[in-house]
Amino acid sequence: MKTRRKEVVFIDIKKESICEDTLYIAREYYHLNTEPLFSVLAKDCVWLNIGNLTVCGAEAIKAQFKDDFVMPPFELEEPDFRQIETGNDEQLMVLGEYMLYASENEEIICMGKQRLTFCYRMAEDRYQLYHMHVSNEYSELVGDEVFPVQISRQTYQYVQELLKESGKHSNRKLSVKEHGGLSFVDTDMIQYIEALERESILHLVNKNRQVQTSIKEMKEELPEHFYRLHRSYYVNCNYVARIERYKLTLITGDELPIPKMRYTQIREDIKEIIEEKRKGLDTNV
Numbered sequence: 001m002k003t004r005r006k007e008v009v010f011i012d013i014k015k016e017s018i019c020e021d022t023l024y025i026a027r028e029y030y031h032l033n034t035e036p037l038f039s040v041l042a043k044d045c046v047w048l049n050i051g052n053l054t055v056c057g058a059e060a061i062k063a064q065f066k067d068d069f070v071m072p073p074f075e076l077e078e079p080d081f082r083q084i085e086t087g088n089d090e091q092l093m094v095l096g097e098y099m100l101y102a103s104e105n106e107e108i109i110c111m112g113k114q115r116l117t118f119c120y121r122m123a124e125d126r127y128q129l130y131h132m133h134v135s136n137e138y139s140e141l142v143g144d145e146v147f148p149v150q151i152s153r154q155t156y157q158y159v160q161e162l163l164k165e166s167g168k169h170s171n172r173k174l175s176v177k178e179h180g181g182l183s184f185v186d187t188d189m190i191q192y193i194e195a196l197e198r199e200s201i202l203h204l205v206n207k208n209r210q211v212q213t214s215i216k217e218m219k220e221e222l223p224e225h226f227y228r229l230h231r232s233y234y235v236n237c238n239y240v241a242r243i244e245r246y247k248l249t250l251i252t253g254d255e256l257p258i259p260k261m262r263y264t265q266i267r268e269d270i271k272e273i274i275e276e277k278r279k280g281l282d283t284n285v
Contacts, residue, residue, distance in 0.1 A: 013127035019081040030074040042128035074100040092120040176211040193234040
């Protein structure tokens, strides 16, 4: 279990630095420090939770964390925070988008895109947070998320956007034998490939296709971001959302087993592939 830092921090929100202040609060939260967030909560703050549920009141929100965090620390990167004009200096609103990456020293690999809405109002001579909502892109929230406890499923459309932004969208085709002929499959559509004796199952985003081509036959055509977990699976690392003992979770929610004896090596190999992808994204910004 992760332990929250006990350092008491008071944030004095300023209109001229509202985006920077909100970014600081969010970053500290993902570093498992709730004190900056708690310091700005209005007594009647409303937190929009999963499944159209709400948590009302500062004390009720704080109670959500009485047993500390169950998520690992995250690094908040690629922030895009902007103030929304409300027409009233007594009311401030910030919208934010950013990427989350599990901290480097953690036992998991996890990433996801997040959106944030924070609304402040002037009360007791300072700005206080009276509404907050943090969600995954397209608001696909899954499980018992606590701002958030876990990274939920991302969509294929989001993956395609990342590929476009990185300049890596090459539409590379994989040739496979199917129905007595030769077919070509876009490798960007493949989440993972499963061996089936002398055939294979291509697990695509929207369907599965059984082809009469073995993994051994097709491996030379696969892009470098396809990684062989073991004899039965090749995984497209562009779809990897989380690695833990002893399974790999894709952004679509599919889970693949990881051999116990090779867990550490697989984790480091896939981490390196993902890091190379991130460097490519940074280079193309």
